[in-house]
Amino acid sequence: MxxxxxxxxxxxxxxxxxxxxxxxxxxxxxxxxxxxxxxxxxxxLSTNTEIQAAPPRLVPEHWMWSNYAEVFRRIPFMSQFWVSVSITVLRTGVQLVLCSLGGYAFARMPFRGRGLLFGLLLAILMVPGQSYLIGQYQLVRDLGLLETVWGIVLPGFFSAFGVFLMRQSFMSLPVELEEAARLDGCNPWQAFWRVMFPLVRPGLSAVTIVTVLWSWNDLLWPLIVTTREETMPLSVGIATMAGQHSSEYALMMAASVMSMAPIFLIFFTMQKRVIEGLATSGLKG
Structure with a gap:
């Protein structure tokens, strides 16, 4: 023994x-x-002097907990926080619907030109987003949506990457499930909604976390279409604390730490499904 x-x-x-x-x-x-x-x-938790010291000081000599309170006096933190929440919820909700429908169509519905259209969709992923900012701005301006939350969220309602992820998620499911549903009398919409859609939760979670991260951290587009504090998301509000000649780095870091709290909560809640969804996206071509 x-x-x-x-x-x-x-x-x-x-x-x-x-x-x-x-x-x-x-x-x-x-x-x-x-x-x-x-x-x-x-x-x-440091002072600007400590942050700009050479060599840099890792541990602050004076713990400035007041930096967090000062953030609320410098910018309308809570109002901009709720603007960011609104943008994130709207973008994520619409993307989940559109990307799920688009992914299901590419995975299960044969139609003429499907391969070519899917190839063009993948080609969009290789185009830098900055290259079509002018067109997006002109569209939002012509619709009269400048300085509004809708002007910020409208260009983000569709995601080629989200469609790709959902298409791969649907491709990973056996065709027999859908065939059995149709034999039971389900039409294509019922087969999608009642049978297929509940089975791609890992893919939905992956699209959700990717969209939430992108929407919450988006800076360039809101910076272009908003100038009023009441319509600025939190990312732009923090950026306005950087001056031309000097910046309040300590306050910017304090605001950034507070703004990351919801993202950490969402990720730690959904991390298992996110990993499953991203892994599933590479199973079938």
């Missing part, structure tokens, strides 16, 4: 030694990923 245990311990130690380089590499990668956030939190 003792020899069996000894052999088991030796095998376990050998296995741990074999994977030790991998664990060290993962630990180093984790430190590289986490350090910027930790440093940002420390900067939010």
């Amino acid at each position: 003792s020899e069996t245990r000894t052999r088991g311990w030796r095998a376990a130690l050998a296995s741990q030694r074999r994977y030790l380089p991998v664990h060290v590499l993962l630990l180093a990668g984790g430190v590289v990923m986490v350090f910027p956030f930790v440093y940002q939190v420390l900067m939010s």
Whole structure:
């Protein structure tokens, strides 16, 4: 019995030694990923003098908790926070509907030119978003939506990447499920809504988190179409704290830390489904 245990311990130690380089590499990668956030939190509790010191001071000498309170006096933080929430909810909700329908059509509905149209859709992913900003601005201006939340969210209602993810999610499901639903009397819409749609929750979660992250952090487009504080999202409000000759870096870091709290909550809630959805997107072509 003792020899069996000894052999088991030796095998376990050998296995741990074999994977030790991998664990060290993962630990180093984790430190590289986490350090910027930790440093940002420390900067939010520092003074501007400490932040701009050379060499930089990692741990502040005076913990400036008042920086967080000062943010609310410098910008209308809560109103801009709710603008960001509105933008994120609208974009995410509409994208989930449109991307699901588009992905289902490409995955299950044969029509002429489907391959060509899907190829063009993938080609959109290779076009930089900045290249069609002028066209988007002219469209929003002609619709009279400048300085409004709708002007910010309208160009983000469609996502080629979201359609691609949902198409791959539907492709990963067996065709027999849909055929059985139609034999039971379901029309195409009922087969989609009652059978197929509930089974692609990992894909929906992946589209949700990608859209939420993009919408919450979007800066360039809202910066172009909004100039009033009451219609600015939080990303633009934080950017306005950077002056031409000097910037309140400590306050900007404090505002950024507070703005990241909802994103962390959403990601940690949905991370399992997000990983499943992104993994599923590469199963079938």
